[in-house]
Amino acid sequence: MPAPLLYESHCHTPLCKHAYGEPDEYAGIALARGFKGITFTCHCPLPDGVSASVRMAPEQFTDYVAMIGATREAFAGRLDVRLGLESDYYPGVEPWLEKLHARVPLSHVLGSIHYQVFHYRKRYFTGSIHRYQEIYFDHLARSAECGLFDTLAHPDLIKNEDPAAWDFARLRPHIERALDRIAATGVAMELNTSGLQKALPEMNPSAAQLVLMRQRDIPVVIGADAHVPQRVGDGYPAALRLLRDAGYDEVSYFIDRQRLTLKISEALASLG
Ligand SMILES: [Zn+2]
Numbered sequence: 690m691p692a693p694l695l696y697e698s699h700c701h702t703p704l705c706k707h708a709y710g711e712p713d714e715y716a717g718i719a720l721a722r723g724f725k726g727i728t729f730t731c732h733c734p735l736p737d738g739v740s741a742s743v744r745m746a747p748e749q750f751t752d753y754v755a756m757i758g759a760t761r762e763a764f765a766g767r768l769d770v771r772l773g774l775e776s777d778y779y780p781g782v783e784p785w786l787e788k789l790h791a792r793v794p795l796s797h798v799l800g801s802i803h804y805q806v807f808h809y810r811k812r813y814f815t816g817s818i819h820r821y822q823e824i825y826f827d828h829l830a831r832s833a834e835c836g837l838f839d840t841l842a843h844p845d846l847i848k849n850e851d852p853a854a855w856d857f858a859r860l861r862p863h864i865e866r867a868l869d870r871i872a873a874t875g876v877a878m879e880l881n882t883s884g885l886q887k888a889l890p891e892m893n894p895s896a897a898q899l900v901l902m903r904q905r906d907i908p909v910v911i912g913a914d915a916h917v918p919q920r921v922g923d924g925y926p927a928a929l930r931l932l933r934d935a936g937y938d939e940v941s942y943f944i945d946r947q948r949l950t951l952k953i954s955e956a957l958a959s960l961g
């Protein structure tokens with residue numbers, strides 16, 4: 690068996706009310722599938738009841754930290770279990786997140802724009818899907834510029850809002866402008882394999898966007914975004930090949946908020 694090298698960098702816990710299975714089960718699957726470690730990145734608490742039905746409550750944050758700590762201990766010496774967070778970005782939330790991220794040492798912080806959240810839609814959807822798509826990419830760049838995140842999660846999720854209205858060629862100038870701004874920050878972007886199960890069934894981002902990211906040397910972190918244990922590590926070999934086809938030869942992951950890299954060929958071989 691080749692030595693494990695990769696981390697699963699994006700997965701959830703039941704605290705977000707829409708994921709199932711205990712952290713020990715997620716870690717067990719990561720171990721069985723040849724991963725070196727797993728970083729839990731459950732949905733962050735938000736202020737003022739925003740999107741409260743799909744995330745931990747503010748007072749549950751300490752339970753989350755304890756829960757991942759217990760799994761870390763249970764797998765010590767076998768699998769490196771890490772505490773991370775998937776934090777929502779929208780303009781104005783920065784001070785809340787800054788305080789939250791400072792409460793405990795985090796290993797990997799994902800920044801996510803969840804356009805489907807009621808509060809976000811109410812504020813930014815003005816009736817035009819095209820305008821909504823453009824706002825999404827502007828906010829994506831702003832999320833990198835705010836400096837709170839290591840990796841921008843599923844960075845074309847908006848394509849699922851109305852797949853029939855998704856036209857990459859039309860949006861390309863907006864996407865390129867956003868990627869120029871993101872590249873200037875050094876923040877990484879995710880290749881999220883759960884996109885295959887969404888309304889527009891392809892990974893997030895698309896192969897076409899990955900090529901534009903490669904042209905700007907934007908680092909990429911792979912995540913399965915598992916909400917059930919069985920999805921831990923799902924699609925990693927395909928994601929690595931997609932990255933390679935876009936011109937990348939390295940894949941990134943974060944430990945203690947520092948970006949590390951692996952050769953794609955070695956990462957692929959490590960999964961057996
Ligand atoms: Zn979720």
Ligand SMILES: [Zn+2]
Pocket residue numbers: 699700701775914
């Ligand atoms: Zn997620």
